[in-house]
Amino acid sequence: EAGVAQSPRYKIIEKRQSVAFWCNPISGHATLYWYQQILGQGPKLLIQFQNNGVVDDSQLPKDRFSAERLKGVDSTLKIQPAKLEDSAVYLCASSLKLGGEFFGPGTRLTVL
């Protein structure tokens, strides 16, 4: 089966600019996650969707980050405006059930 797709794979922007990431989960997976992985750290959950509803966004910096999942399939994560500390790999994952998360390859963001 096809895996979780993410784009772009790499992005370099200057601080205060905006950026958007896209994720296409595995077909049929109702749960979709966005994680932030800063170099040398484990992934940190930013937001979790169940279909197109938000289940958990407690660690999403809502003043600058936003995410949506239209029609319960694809999702976009946006940062506006970006800060230097947003430099990280942004991982998208999807699952049918807990412990069955499939991760995408990630988008490496560098903020200069």
Place this chain on the structure above:
Amino acid sequence: GDSVTQMEGPVTLSEEAFLTINCTYTATGYPSLFWYVQYPGEGLQLLLKATKADDKGSNKGFEATYRKETTSFHLEKGSVQVSDSAVYFCALGGSGGYQKVTFGTGTKLQVIP
């Protein structure tokens, strides 16, 4: 809140050596426990899991036993190979009825021939 603590790396071993990567957790309720692996240049993959106390997860020669009394889930392999070189993440989820997965900081393993 939920948290996972795992041993810091990097861990460097010779091929065929025994591997242990320690992991302890703090959680409310009765979480499921996981080990994920991230090979160089690849995405995160689930390596093994255990859903209740005394369960043993195993895959590709790796094992980990859910120890409720010591709140631990140590990863072991009897004989590592160069191809096992990767970053290993301990994680927990399902605590309190939520699906949220909390990851440790990762342990880099390097196996030399």
